[in-house]
Amino acid sequence: MTTAIHFGAGNIGRGFIGKLLADAGIHVTFADVNPQLVEALSSRHSYPVHIVGQEVRTDTVTGVDAIDSRRPELLELIANTDLITTAVGPTVLTLIARTLAEGLQRRFERGNTAPLNIIACENQVRGTTFLKGEVLKHLDARYLPELEQFVGFVDSAVDRIVPPSTDQSDPLAVTVETFSEWIVDQTQFRGPVPAIPGMELTDNLMAFVERKLFTLNTGHIITAYLGALAGYRTIGEAIADPAIRAQVKAAMQESGAVLIRRYGFDQAQHQAYIEKILGRFANPHLVDEIDRVGRQPIRKLGPEDRLIKPLLGTLEYGIDNANLLKGIAAAFCYRNDDDPQAVELQQRLATEGLKTALAHYTGLDAGSVVAEQIEQRYLALSH
Numbered sequence: 001m002t003t004a005i006h007f008g009a010g011n012i013g014r015g016f017i018g019k020l021l022a023d024a025g026i027h028v029t030f031a032d033v034n035p036q037l038v039e040a041l042s043s044r045h046s047y048p049v050h051i052v053g054q055e056v057r058t059d060t061v062t063g064v065d066a067i068d069s070r071r072p073e074l075l076e077l078i079a080n081t082d083l084i085t086t087a088v089g090p091t092v093l094t095l096i097a098r099t100l101a102e103g104l105q106r107r108f109e110r111g112n113t114a115p116l117n118i119i120a121c122e123n124q125v126r127g128t129t130f131l132k133g134e135v136l137k138h139l140d141a142r143y144l145p146e147l148e149q150f151v152g153f154v155d156s157a158v159d160r161i162v163p164p165s166t167d168q169s170d171p172l173a174v175t176v177e178t179f180s181e182w183i184v185d186q187t188q189f190r191g192p193v194p195a196i197p198g199m200e201l202t203d204n205l206m207a208f209v210e211r212k213l214f215t216l217n218t219g220h221i222i223t224a225y226l227g228a229l230a231g232y233r234t235i236g237e238a239i240a241d242p243a244i245r246a247q248v249k250a251a252m253q254e255s256g257a258v259l260i261r262r263y264g265f266d267q268a269q270h271q272a273y274i275e276k277i278l279g280r281f282a283n284p285h286l287v288d289e290i291d292r293v294g295r296q297p298i299r300k301l302g303p304e305d306r307l308i309k310p311l312l313g314t315l316e317y318g319i320d321n322a323n324l325l326k327g328i329a330a331a332f333c334y335r336n337d338d339d340p341q342a343v344e345l346q347q348r349l350a351t352e353g354l355k356t357a358l359a360h361y362t363g364l365d366a367g368s369v370v371a372e373q374i375e376q377r378y379l380a381l382s383h
């Protein structure tokens with residue numbers, strides 16, 4: 001029986017990755033720190049997934065287990081499992097790296113030379129490669145040869161909108177959109193690539209990572225921040241506003257022009273991809289809070305993330321970027337007292353001003369034309 005450990009029994013963990021693995025006949029053990037989730041999964045071993053879109057149906061995921069990811073028994077599972085996946089959030093990868101290193105060390109001490117593949121399913125460019133770097137900080141160097149020979153760290157792109165479920169009757173119930181895409185870098189596996197329906201292989205991962213991150217996530221985040229400014233609560237409300245939809249579509253076309261130039265995507269196909277994503281944002285069956293999509297604004301203003309990296313592409317290729325600039329300016333208007341990064345952003349903005357805060361978080365030069373353009377848009381939006 002093929003086994004897997006999935007770190008993060010949250011929206012994506014239960015609604016997408018864990019479901020694909022279980023549906024493929026793999027025995028999935030979720031590792032999480034949420035006692036309610038761990039207790040319910042380890043006693044019920046199944047949960048419902050509501051799939052909503054053109055069709056609406058409920059699937060039941062079975063054959064799953066769970067463990068608190070702080071329990072020592074997890075190390076034994078890591079020493080023997082065939083596959084490890086994560087969906088914990090990019091900021092948490094650093095935390096689970098120590099546990100992974102200890103489990104891998106036990107695996108190697110046991111002489112277990114069976115291949116093990118680890119796939120981080122996060123909204124982060126090459127998140128698994130980042131995780132490998134974090135694991136290496138904790139792994140005894142004498143095990144490096146085994147790690148390189150027997151453990152694959154496989155980068156992936158994950159795309160399915162999974163907001164917190166509105167099904168109050170069951171803490172395990174999760175609601176997912178019909179659309180899903182999980183693409184992994186086939187060149188990074190060790191041993192045979194597991195046959196998991198819904199897990200697509202590519203040897204050109206970056207094109208797919210950037211297509212998703214800089215189209216869906218770029219459009220999503222600008223919908224969220226313009227929607228917040230307009231006083232909306234959900235993505236659905238915001239994208240239904242014609243002025244917001246037009247600006248979001250234009251921003252995705254600006255980032256799309258970078259992708260087409262960089263990866264040679266077909267223009268018409270990419271326009272269709274953008275239209276499909278706008279339809280996904282408007283899915284009437286999903287209640288997707290602006291604060292979920294807009295969470296952790298400092299991470300999302302990073303130079304490698306969904307706002308700045310597309311902007312840098314427009315500067316590199318001399319492409320229009322007015323709507324991306326407005327989206328970045330709107331990020332600095334985002335307020336959420338329950339989001340530590342949003343609080344920090346506003347504090348730095350208040351004490352240091354827009355251009356200094358912009359330079360600090362994005363790496364853009366405070367004295368650049370683009371910083372001036374963003375400041376102008378910020379002043380227009382915030383008054």
Ligand SMILES: NC(=O)C1=CN([C@@H]2O[C@H](COP(=O)(O)OP(=O)(O)OC[C@H]3O[C@@H](n4cnc5c(N)ncnc54)[C@H](O)[C@@H]3O)[C@@H](O)[C@H]2O)C=CC1
Pocket residue numbers: 007008009010011012013031032033034037069087088089090092095096121122123124158159160161162163
């Ligand atoms: N929700 C979505 O629509 C999508 C999310 N993603 C990505 O998936 C990742 C997770 O996102 P969501 O599922 O929305 O978040 P979530 O908050 O629903 O799930 C994260 C889970 O990780 C658990 N966790 C936190 N610390 C942990 C630890 N030390 N060990 C084990 N588990 C721990 C939390 O208890 C929670 O259950 C993020 O990187 C996100 O960017 C990617 C595509 C879609």
Ligand SMILES: O=P(O)(O)OC[C@H]1O[C@](O)(CO)[C@@H](O)[C@@H]1O
Pocket residue numbers: 123158159160161162216217220221292293294295296
């Ligand atoms: O999960 P993050 O990176 O905090 O941001 C939320 C984004 O991730 C997704 O959940 C999946 O890409 C989108 O629905 C949303 O744009």
